[in-house]
Amino acid sequence: MADALVSIVLERLASVLEQQIRQQVTLVVGVESEVDNLKSTLQSIRAVLGDAEKRQFTEELVKVWLERLKDISYQMDDVVDGWSTALLKLQIAAENPGIPKPKISSCLPSPCVCFKQVSLRHDIALQIKDIKKQLNAIANERNQFNFVSSSTIQQPHRRITSSVIDVSQFCGRDADINIIIGKLLGGSCQESSSLYIVSIVGMGGIGKTTLAQLAYNHEKVKSYFHERMWVCVSDPFDPMRISRAILEALQKKSSGFHDLEAVQQKIRTLIADEKFLLVLDDVWTENYELWEQVESSLKGGAPGSRILVTTRNENVSTMMGTTYKHPLGELSKEQCWSLFSNIAFYGRSREKVEELENIGRKIADKCRGLPLAAKVLGSLMRLKDNKEDWESILNNEIWQLDVIEKHLSTPLLLSYYDLSPAVKRCFSYCAVFPKDQIIRKDRLIKLWMANSYLNSRESIEMEKTGGDYFEDLVSRSLFQDFDRDDEGNIISCKMHDIVHDLAQYLTKNECFILEIDDEKEVRMASSFQKARHATLISTPGAGFPSTIHNLKYLHTLSATGMAHLNTAKLPPNLFKHLVCLRALDLSGHRLIMELPRNLGKLIHLRFLNLSNNLIRGELPETICDLYNLQTLILSDLLITLPQGMRKLINLRHLEWEGSRVLMLPKGIGRLTSLRTLTGFPIIGDHFRRDVCKIGELKNLNSLRGGLVISGIAYVKDAEEAGEAELKNKKHLHHLELEDFGRLASAASKGVAEALQPHQNLKSLKISNYDAATEFPSWIAASSLAQLKKLEIVYCAQVTCLPPLGELPLLEILIIKNMKRVKYVGGEFLGSSSTTAFPKLKQLIFYGMKEWEKWEVKEEDEEEEWRSVMPCLHSLITCECPKLESLPERLLQITALQKLHIIDCPTVRGGIDLSKLSHISQVQFIGRSDSIASSSCMHSRECKPDSLRPKECISCWKKSTIMLPRDETNKFFIIPGFSDESMSNYDACVL
Structure with a gap:
């Protein structure tokens, strides 16, 4: 790990000297020879670090030597970063004449090496000379160890193309799985009202969690239990955190409760008479009083409910009152x-x-x-x-x-x-995350980037380098428990606790996880004094620790999810002391309403997350003094960005998912490093004149991911819209165009034409396209050849759908609230191919109030000469009150597995249910007269009591209920139920 730090410093030294030459500014004079000597010494030390890192586990003196080297490397990095930042300030001042020129003595790089604040030039020179002296001493000491030198540097592997293998099918635990599943599903006439607990007990790394996962995800288990919850417990055992996790698993959303009794009362309500499975993974506590606080809320479930526990300690299993204990041995x-x-x-x-x-x-x-x-x-x-x-x-x-x-x-x-030195550094940094915590891939890469672990002098994106490093760690099974997006890409992971132990061992005295207690102030041990990365975990009633400012060398401070703090007020001088910070995460406090003005003193800061707080109004202008800032996350806030945002020329990611950002300040277009820009709201000149226009998107051609452009009605004309040059943004894959409403018909069409995206676009949403009577011409196969998802919402004047069937890769199509469309036919399919919608899997029509007729051929076409939607898996029509029928050709598609017809009362005669045997899920939801052919169904009477509550999806206007088929009857029908008689049932599934 020390070799990675040394490599970082060498790269930064070379970079800052190049920066001075490029800007033709000699900020620090007379140190070139000192810097050259530093680089030479560092290179000679780096040659022996491979041997030193291996010997540190058996030779204490080598370990101490490496710790000193890491410490001086951090100091060098802080000094060089301050030097680079001072040059950056001068550059920004030159490019922005209206900004006062920075005082040369006001930008001390950091207090990480203590000198009098004389002038910046003198200060940096002194610090470099002092560091050189310390480094020479370290270099001389290495001779006593007789290290073996190596001139090669390990590089990350690139061989593997499929890095994750599903090992569940050959895990060697078939007998254990069968026993656990048998205990989960097996009932007994002697089963009492007490909790039935199954415990898997075994040493670390033996496969307890894997076994529990295999049982939890088994199809028989999934169908047997009405509710399933998985909670990672770990250490410490926090009843409030665990109870909230159970509640959130039940509700499938975040919990707003901060009182334990309120949380547990809600749990009791949700599991009442429900058969549930709760997995408590990695339990350590032997304290029955703590377990009792959680246990008390779990006793109201239906018979057959189970709790599955994994633990290393048999005493834990006994303390919890285990019904069946399963010891897990070696393979x-x-x-x-x-x-x-x-x-x-x-x-x-x-x-x-x-x-x-x-x-x-x-x-x-x-x-x-x-x-x-x-x-x-x-x-x-x-x-x-x-x-x-x-x-x-x-x-x-x-x-x-x-x-x-x-x-x-x-x-x-x-x-x-x-691992290569760079990947070693990235791996060991993961010790900053608590055990069992979900680690978001994109967030992790941005934290690596903030700590300069991804710097590359080649023309490779830092995010791409971070993605490669992440995949390298995945390929070695150092990450696990992956969540994936719809395209199969990993979006989050966890670390096994034994792997986490290794990361912690490697970062001893460097990474800390501090638990904040409500009974006493956090005491900073002497070993904390040179900590570089810290995560705070709070218990209910605790306050933000005032002593945190003692950790003045911190590069990372994460204090997330602390909504139950006794006070969410930040210590007033917090940022005065923690000026070495590179990454600051204050998300999830909920009670923080304003930020200290001295936030701008954190000149090294590259990552700032303020999400999920109660910050309102304009963010402090001092944020714009954070010239190194790369990532700014402002999700779930109601804010206005400060006017000086144009100064943040290193900003790469500006995120505000779920927030209402009232305006973007003028000058956003100068942030050409931006890779992520969540939204681009446009407001009119009559509101404010100091806001950005759509033309500021012109030079933001590095944008990636998704972009929402709203308020398009305030774009004057097609010429102004064309200034955005969306067609040049080849890395943009998801685009939403919103709010054309105020534009006249011709202007609306012209503006839409000028907003043509790049042909690499994969997802498009057009909403509130109210004035124009037709869609822009670029919604065609030639312009959107890569499009996979299209959503069209609230297009009030359009009477005819475009030829979307020509889009070759379209998989998902959603059309909502097109009030004037009466007919859908051959024009929808297009005419350029022998197959219309060749890849379409999901089709949804919603709120088509005037739609009457749907055909899958031209009106004058005599024979069905081509294939239509051969891959269609899901077809949903909802609130289409005048629609007469569905095309029979679509209902006969063999790939179709889900058919939902919701509140379409005039669908009549055209659906012969006897021909739907290939469709595994059919739903008709609405009034009984919405299905004219109900007499053709197989039926049998059934009482409401035989239904299980909450087994199906939402239903309203219930009077005809159709239930899942069994082996003998294709469909069940329960005619004549009123709303009152079915008020406790959420579903009707056919």
């Missing part, structure tokens, strides 16, 4: 080999497997039956192509070090050693 030799080999030999030829199998079996034996070890070692060997590399791992001296067994997993350490 057998063959099971371990199966797990290892399926990962290590993934994608290899038979010849290669035969060549490496004997060595592989010997390596697998060293896993000692631990699934985590087999998984990590298998992932490591998957990166090794030749026999020599495999033998090197097998014979590595680290297997002989007894000290390793006391602290760490040897396979994990081998995997860590195989």
